[in-house]
Amino acid sequence: MQKIPYDEILNIQRKVDIVDVIGNYLSLTRKGKNYFAICPFHDDHNPSMSISSEKQIYTCFVCGASGNVFNFVMNYEHISFYEAVSKVASNAGFPLSFKNISKVSLKDNKYDKYYKMFDIVNKYYQNNIKTVYGKEALSYLHKRKITDDIIKEFEIGLSLDDNNVSKLLKSKGYLESDMVDIGLCGKKDNFIYDIFRNRITFPLCDIEGNTVGFSARIYNSDDQNKYVNSKESVIFKKGDLLYNYKRAINYAKEKGQIIIVEGFMDVIRLYSIGIKNVVATMGTAITKQHAKLIRRLSKNVVLCFDGDKAGEKATISALEVLNDIELEPKIIRLEQNLDPDDYIIQKGKDAFLSHLKNLMSSIQFKLEVNKEKTDFNDYKEVSNYVNSIAGELEKIDDKIVYELTVKKLANETGLDVSTINSLVSNIPKKEKKIITKAKSITKNKYEKAEEYLIYYMLKDSKAILLYQNKVSYLSNDKLSQIAIKILEFYEKKGYINVTDFTLFLEDNNELIDEVLRIDSLNMPDDVDICVIKDYINTIDVGIIKREIDKLKEKISSEQDVAKKVVLLEKLATLKKKGV
Numbered sequence: 001m002q003k004i005p006y007d008e009i010l011n012i013q014r015k016v017d018i019v020d021v022i023g024n025y026l027s028l029t030r031k032g033k034n035y036f037a038i039c040p041f042h043d044d045h046n047p048s049m050s051i052s053s054e055k056q057i058y059t060c061f062v063c064g065a066s067g068n069v070f071n072f073v074m075n076y077e078h079i080s081f082y083e084a085v086s087k088v089a090s091n092a093g094f095p096l097s098f099k100n101i102s103k104v105s106l107k108d109n110k111y112d113k114y115y116k117m118f119d120i121v122n123k124y125y126q127n128n129i130k131t132v133y134g135k136e137a138l139s140y141l142h143k144r145k146i147t148d149d150i151i152k153e154f155e156i157g158l159s160l161d162d163n164n165v166s167k168l169l170k171s172k173g174y175l176e177s178d179m180v181d182i183g184l185c186g187k188k189d190n191f192i193y194d195i196f197r198n199r200i201t202f203p204l205c206d207i208e209g210n211t212v213g214f215s216a217r218i219y220n221s222d223d224q225n226k227y228v229n230s231k232e233s234v235i236f237k238k239g240d241l242l243y244n245y246k247r248a249i250n251y252a253k254e255k256g257q258i259i260i261v262e263g264f265m266d267v268i269r270l271y272s273i274g275i276k277n278v279v280a281t282m283g284t285a286i287t288k289q290h291a292k293l294i295r296r297l298s299k300n301v302v303l304c305f306d307g308d309k310a311g312e313k314a315t316i317s318a319l320e321v322l323n324d325i326e327l328e329p330k331i332i333r334l335e336q337n338l339d340p341d342d343y344i345i346q347k348g349k350d351a352f353l354s355h356l357k358n359l360m361s362s363i364q365f366k367l368e369v370n371k372e373k374t375d376f377n378d379y380k381e382v383s384n385y386v387n388s389i390a391g392e393l394e395k396i397d398d399k400i401v402y403e404l405t406v407k408k409l410a411n412e413t414g415l416d417v418s419t420i421n422s423l424v425s426n427i428p429k430k431e432k433k434i435i436t437k438a439k440s441i442t443k444n445k446y447e448k449a450e451e452y453l454i455y456y457m458l459k460d461s462k463a464i465l466l467y468q469n470k471v472s473y474l475s476n477d478k479l480s481q482i483a484i485k486i487l488e489f490y491e492k493k494g495y496i497n498v499t500d501f502t503l504f505l506e507d508n509n510e511l512i513d514e515v516l517r518i519d520s521l522n523m524p525d526d527v528d529i530c531v532i533k534d535y536i537n538t539i540d541v542g543i544i545k546r547e548i549d550k551l552k553e554k555i556s557s558e559q560d561v562a563k564k565v566v567l568l569e570k571l572a573t574l575k576k577k578g579v
């Protein structure tokens, strides 16, 4: 998708009403000036999302999801920001002119050439496998029960044992340095060579469906490395993408469920037996970014990692990351150390489907895993087992599930139900995690001053100019990013208002949520410039105070007397500044 210029985005936003657009997706109730709806971005039971017709902004006061009309469509439909803009525009009867979009993309999208290079190479590989050189690779794939339809769908290809990719790209005018930067080629002693040689190639795509890397597998040699994968680059970050994401969006919506596997071969195998609501993490542990992408696909998550010890570990760490954003995945545990690909090949489709019908809860999974590790003749091990499970039991909200689990545990260990209950009740109750807006977190006056400064920067150019001239930096990373963006916006546009500024932030949900949270703070709108100067003074003092604290720490750990004296002198100067 190509970039759309800010002015065009603003133009469309002015022509549509967020209330109408969201009203097409959710049922709205009017209360006073605002409209309310059940928030689609968390498990909402009371209408927690408010939509302001005046500001053209939506905000959920429970999960903090917020943004402008395009952010809503983007997050609701799981599409890119530009796709959302284009969709809103055409639904409202103002389709974007192609001329406008393409003109900008040539100039503005600095990574466009990389996408084009991958596209050329991907097509080249796909063609190779259809030629006479591809015979052996094809028969290998067929033997692995990968049909021609699947080969086409997943754009599986073949790299030859030569350096044709670098030649091909060079002939099209691409630079060697770019080929090396994005990991398609390597360079040694001035000689440029192809990275993927004599391998079956599987393109890896970003969430918008652009090819950004390859995983390439051996098929007719006994090379030590079964797979060669693209190195990370500016457009390829493993932790930011899920294999098959784009294709899975609609299937996940249809099924109301998303299945997470470890490898792309698992995805392809599941796909080939008709299970298409599946994505893979590409052999890395689930990251926070993965978790967010998964939540966009569905709240109903099934983890189906490899059946070996490593898969077990990966499942436990995935549960942690997903629990953190309020997802409660179910689990499939495959027997005999098999991964889903091998499992389906060996045991067949029905065996896998029966797993899919009998999903485990995370508690069941942890019970089973811990139990297997325990020698029940060793009382110390039994004690460890029961204590580790007590921690899990404490998290069970459902009384019946709790009681059944306790009874099972009592049976297994020969302990009394009451003993287990008392262990559980002795665990200090953890505050149940709810995603609440940072509002409720107590902040010191320095942190508050930074927030208030941003609040006024979002409203008043005087505050922006004061920030520009007087503030060296903000200690809060997010706020500091916002301040820089406000400055950039103001310099380009010559004014500031919150809604237009969110359009400028495009798909940066994290910053938009924070901007709108700060904008919703209860502060007087008209303040004297002195008040803002006061905030800036407080911020300065806060910065010096932090420096002093850091210095004190250094001093206490410094062994060398001479160095200590230097640090102490520094401290004295800083203290003077702070007063």
Ligand SMILES: [Zn+2]
Pocket: 039, 040, 041, 042, 044, 048, 049, 060, 061, 062, 063, 064, 065
């Ligand atoms: Zn919400």
